[in-house]
Amino acid sequence: MSPSSHPTWRETLNSYLDRRLLWVFMLGCASGFPWLLIGSNMSGWLKDAGLTRTAIGLFGSIFAVYAINWMWAPLIDRVKLPLLHRTLGQRRSWILLMQVIMLICTLFIANTDPSFNLWLTSVLAFTIALASATQDIAVDAFRIDSFGEEEKSKMPQAAAMAVIGWWTGYSLPGYFAFINADSIGWNGVYYGMAAFIGLLIFFTLFVGEPDSQRDKLQAEAESRYAKRLNQGESSVLIWFSVTIVEPFAEFFRRNGVKVALTLLLFVFLFKIGEAFLGRMSIVFYKEVGFNNEQIGHYSKLIGWGATVVFTLIGSAINVRFGVVKGLLIGGIAMAASNLMFALMAHVGPNENLFLATIIVDNFTSAFATIAFVSFLTFLTGRAFSATQYALLASLGNLGRTTLSSFSGSLVDWIEQFDWIHKVSWLDPWSFFFILTTIMVIPSLAMIVGLRKHFKKLQDMQKTA
Template identity: 55%
Template sequence: MVTVSEYLGYFKDRRLINVFAFGVASGFPWILIGSVMSAWLKDEGLSRSMIGLFGIVFVCYSINFLWSPLVDRVKLPLLHKLLGQRRSWILLSQVFILLATLWLSQVDIQNQLQTVALCCFVIALAGATQDIAIDAFRIDTLNEHETHKTTAAATMATSGWWTGYALLGAVPFYMADLPDWQWTHVYFVLALIMLALMLGVFFAKEPDSNREYIHKALEAEFIQTDASFLKRIGAWLWVTIAEPFRAFFNRNGVKTALALLAFIFLFKIGEAFLGRMSIVFYKEIGFSNSQIATYSKLGTGLITIVFAFLGSLFNSRYGIVKGLFISGIAMAASNLMFSLIAMVGPKESLYAMAILVDGFTQAWSLVAMVAFISMLCDRAFSATHYALLASLGNLGRTFLSGSSGYLIDYLNGNWALFFLLTALMVIPSLIFLFLIRKRLMALEASFHSKQ
């Protein structure tokens, strides 16, 4: 069992600093099309149902596995030569995020709602593509014998994501309460922040990988003695699109693979409804933009980062599966805290307590899930495998969040009942986790035996 001092020593690795920086860039788009957009739409008088529908753009994060094989294999002209496979895709994605954010800073939302929706879609599509490359970068940047650093890398990714989403996410809410500041002004500042985040690409080192060698060997196996043009095209398409999925099921077995996919899909359904409507809830219950910035952004971000390090140490010492159990139970408790706020009103002390529990939940669930999914990836197809597994985790969140506004309207604005229902949604995933726990522990033991 790793000691605390040994584990803390992992964070001296410069590669993990790069993982943190890319984590910040990964979380930042969620501000642009998530909490800040929800607040803007709410201030413009749009209905809960319409605000909820804007969450459908997050479907890009749920289906990004469809184009993840291209991120694994397609070499971008000029950028690939300058930056390498992973960093070139990260930079290209960030350019599109920057341009769409600048566009949002110039729109009249009352008369250009379709344009706003288009910008949100572009940011979501580019952000989802950026995530494919960033997750693959994190997996590739550690050597195969460094499996002991997987949870540390997951911690840095989680801490970075919450820095980008929550700590930087507090900035626009403080600015929105300033005299004469409009949301368009806020988006211009957010575009400048995005520009600064793009510098991280140039400070990171492209990971070494034998991925291309493996891909060429698989293509040669497919071609065999027929080297015709059509056969070579077929080989490239097979290795790019079909082989990653075949490799995943062959590696784990069909039954185990399906069980893993089902668990990942179920695990965060309890959070799905909460995520999109949380800002709407805070504003309806009576909290100001500055209070939301202080508690839900700064508070949650700082707490999550602290608990991310504690959670990763726990996962490293006692196993990822136990970490998943704890985070699932905490997830339900967190939603019940918000239900209590709905019943008693906007009390800051209760709000702070709910944020503490929610920060713990976010940290433990994200660190455990990121490390868990990373463990399941084949390094020859790291972008595709991680995107496939992570997108399943986002699938329930995306589709359910789109209907969350309709649910709260159906409940006649009964937020207490709404959060109680979200807490109950956690139970199926915990039951399923208990049923497959032995197989998951065996996979974890096999993964760590490589070091």
């Protein structure tokens, strides 16, 4: 492909002046915020309450629901909620219902003490995770439905706004949570988090429901199944076939079975190293010697600013040159940046190194995430966008949501190695971060192996 086919930098920047991208940003905030509620906030609270690394890591197993939300995603594509659907539409009605559930659970958590009633806290956190995972299905489908097949060139911009929104919803409230946790306590923090959910509900009511051909495409699928199964189009069997079977069958037909399975494996492997690192990051910062206020300042506030800037830069590069180079460069940089944490573990609580690590980590993560989200969107059909994207995103999140629950156990297991304590430049945390770097290597090899299919997808974007 000739360089002349690339958009100019002016065209690239002008492409961000689209109101739909603001809506994607707002709902991105709603997707990121629950990860703060039951993720870093809860990890900080549990650490302050005296729980072990293993216990904190296993508490994170509630995130497993994000890895299986594809199982009920077909219902989000097809079931119309009474009253809410008529007022808000298919996507926003589900988003609003889930946010109300999260608001109620957050208020209950604000009245608990995990050091005395960990079981109740876990149940409430699990309910938030379940509602959040369901909300994500509708939010991702909202973003995909907002741009037609002929606008696939706008997917990197939409991915950028989604990522910026996600980190805004995760980091800015997290900053206020950590700098105030020592003064008002974690219970007070969660009352503040409940107020933020109220703001997210306002966002949901403000944005406009996207127009899409979803109903028409699903009706066509029903007609095909009715002829194939020799049933009337109103048959329950037809409805279940189109709702449950067709989203997955269409994905494999479009890509071919061999390529589809390879793509699914790549999606699973790409961010697994980052997932293990992320689950233990707050515990690591505290054990190295940083307090809540420092964590809030560097990890949340500065981390958010770095993510916003680097996400915009990363998306502009992906718009200009496509996702193939973004995936490869982002993957390599993401793996290498984990070594900064290994250095940090060896040096100790040095604020300058903490700042440098946060900036490098957010740069590489933002760059890789933009390419990754854009790539997942390219793989998604428009008739069943909620289901197919949920399947891909679930695989992409499997390491972060399920396998990373054992990250605390892994650090404790590494600590038992006598030889590590005899190496002056190595310690359990450093070795753990080196392992997270190695975890990325298989997916990098797969990027090279899949480059022809990636190129095909990129060409489809250019000609759409």
